[in-house]
Amino acid sequence: RIMRPDDANIAGNVHGGTILKMIEEAGAIISTRHCNSQAGEPCVAALARVERTDFLSPMCIGEVANVSAEITYTSRHSVEVQVNVMSENILTGAKKVTNKATLWYVPLSLKNVNKVLEVPPIQYTRKEQEDEGKKRYEEQKLDRLETKQRNGDVILPVINPEPHTVGYSQSSLIHLVGPSDCTLLGFVHGGVTMKLMDEVAGIVAARHCKTNIVTASVDAINFHEKIKKGCVITVSGRMTFTSNKSMEIEVFVDADPFVDEPRERYRAVSAFFTYVSLSKEGKPLPVPQLLTETEDEKRRFEEGKGRYLQTKAKRQAQMQQAAQ
């Protein structure tokens, strides 16, 4: 579809969140279709996880986004989908890869939302494809367990914060979940949640560096718990780490089922977003360093540095591999 002014920031760059939302919609369609391809209980595929994804090149207002999706692996209860996004300038014909994302879906019964159904297996053309898929499946399963632990954390307000401290840029927004945010099962689309997360992370980044910013990458996102129609969701973000030219922001999503339900507020999703700052000509700018004050902030900064160095090392290894 054609990118509109509302999909973009004031410099004309399409929000990462808009792209994440399109990716998730494509993934939900292909995996729901697949899971219903055999006779049996009807189901809706729910997003369980998005693997780390890089925004390779910016998309602009007026360009057309081409989204394609393919199922690359199925386990007994989950589907792996590979989604590619290309931006196309229909005036010049130029096409660029914007994103490659890997998403995991789980089929939930339309009659009983707590029942996970079985996934029809796909055919692999080569045995290696299945083995590699299985390896990716095991890896993400492990990673999901780990992130569950860091979820108790809360963002507390800071009074009169100094510029470039964590408290200075931290932000949150609340959103009342409406019908068009939801799937047939009455739960929020993963893509809607990711769009809100990107919006908050973008505000944190812009408050910190006071320039035009764009999403560079999103760390793996796990969707621990479903969010129901009628909930209020609070999306909060705080900066955790800065390198010379990038900022890492941690985002939490908490759901508050305040009507009709005895349940307490709960953590539904959390993730790390990385942003870069751009000059008016679209060149990366240096980023003001984050000032850490408390012990927790210092610890999170070191953890962020760890993730940053790990990603950098991985990317260099890939480039060397590609160069050979």
Place this chain on the structure above:
Amino acid sequence: RIMRPDDANIAGNVHGGTILKMIEEAGAIISTRHCNSQAGEPCVAALARVERTDFLSPMCIGEVANVSAEITYTSRHSVEVQVNVMSENILTGAKKVTNKATLWYVPLSLKNVNKVLEVPPIQYTRKEQEDEGKKRYEEQKLDRLETKQRNGDVILPVINPEPHTVGYSQSSLIHLVGPSDCTLLGFVHGGVTMKLMDEVAGIVAARHCKTNIVTASVDAINFHEKIKKGCVITVSGRMTFTSNKSMEIEVFVDADPFVDEPRERYRAVSAFFTYVSLSKEGKPLPVPQLLTETEDEKRRFEEGKGRYLQTKAKRQAQMQQAAQ
């Protein structure tokens, strides 16, 4: 994309206007891409006309709309695009043709919006394709001249109208044209206009028969004049004809360039929409007959009857042809 509650009426049927908007977006993308495929002045394709289209089967919330578009003819300054819409129930896998539409686009220069550029010719696989396309081109050109004449008409308000009269159901809405309604040239997308027209026509139909209604077909729509960002548009509809099971509604779009421009209000588009009334089970219901009072209303009723009988005759001829 997946159809959401916001795309549909309370009975769950997707608005005809939502489908028209998707059709037009697909047409605009393919024709803009084609017109820029050769080196030369960059341009944006503007919608000039949509041929008569039937809504063959209703689309529902949760279904996926598959839209495909193909260029079928090019004249020196215009492009004919054929767009097909299929609805897919991803739970059952069932697919149905919802719409087939033919649209005409004209390439306008990005630098000078009043300059119509030349269209790169397409290759035909058979000579007959070109001849048939040329015939369609000549026919629509003739028809566009004719409809220009009935454009002086205005909808006058009626005080305390009786039920089932023209004045009772006539309706109008105003809309301030925002940035996301517009193309790169700063003019309203044809699809946005059609969606508003369908909204008004649907309200006229529902006011008349006080039941759940759906769009059955749209007569050829000509886009006489562009509408600029910042205009206020008034979309007005009145019922012109009823058969036993259908209602014809005439819709006008007037643009009011009230800020910063000396120009007067002008008629930008006009068209006929046909609606049917549905029971809770989705079966067509009889429609209360339209009460015509003035000479003009009686004349328009007879003209509507003429269009109705002509369409019916055409459809029967097609069915006989298909049966042979």
Place this chain on the structure above:
Amino acid sequence: RIMRPDDANIAGNVHGGTILKMIEEAGAIISTRHCNSQAGEPCVAALARVERTDFLSPMCIGEVANVSAEITYTSRHSVEVQVNVMSENILTGAKKVTNKATLWYVPLSLKNVNKVLEVPPIQYTRKEQEDEGKKRYEEQKLDRLETKQRNGDVILPVINPEPHTVGYSQSSLIHLVGPSDCTLLGFVHGGVTMKLMDEVAGIVAARHCKTNIVTASVDAINFHEKIKKGCVITVSGRMTFTSNKSMEIEVFVDADPFVDEPRERYRAVSAFFTYVSLSKEGKPLPVPQLLTETEDEKRRFEEGKGRYLQTKAKRQAQMQQAAQ
């Protein structure tokens, strides 16, 4: 949240209606949460009234709106919420107060929408707070009775009106109430209604003075009757008064429950909006004087003048108090 191009007019000023909608959403969330804080029948808070509110400074595209809400008084069946809106330019860090609004909500049972539930009392830190709240409660109750009386009024169409007359700028729009416009109870959010009212009032103001206009204030708005999903609402506006630099517009909302219900069209809301005209540099411009023709128009002009002078006197008294 960040203000987008669609939230604003062509000069980049965010519509007053967008701000009113955000205010109402915050109020609805905090009061629904409060009313469900004690065990008992689940309920949804419905907007009953918004006190007069001034737009203190304009908000622009790209700025972040910070909305905070606090419960300041509870009667047996209603909740008073104070909402503050700040605009923040995240590039410069500059913050400005945009709005302070006071809203009254009433808890309606989720099971039986016609049942008003009891509100859990809040704790006051000082006895005076409770007394002042009670005084505000009594005042608004009185005012609601008064406004019910002027509600029989209808806006009649005028044929070929002269510029600057009431008939020349009066406008109306119709809107089919969709699922996203509604609360969990299936009734239109007060904020959605206010946004449409501001849209119509803005078009009336722009038609009158043909310049860029912004909302300066909104008089107290009473929500007499709920509006159900599937209704068609007609929002009509007419100018009632002009001072040298401001225009007052009266707006009516009528609901037409045309499907499935025997009920007649009814008046749901009415209110006065005040607009100012701005030059390209954002300075207030003189406004063309309203030409009144009928006795009713002259009477309404005098009443508007009364409200204008009263507000002016109040503001001067406040400024003197503040200066002491």
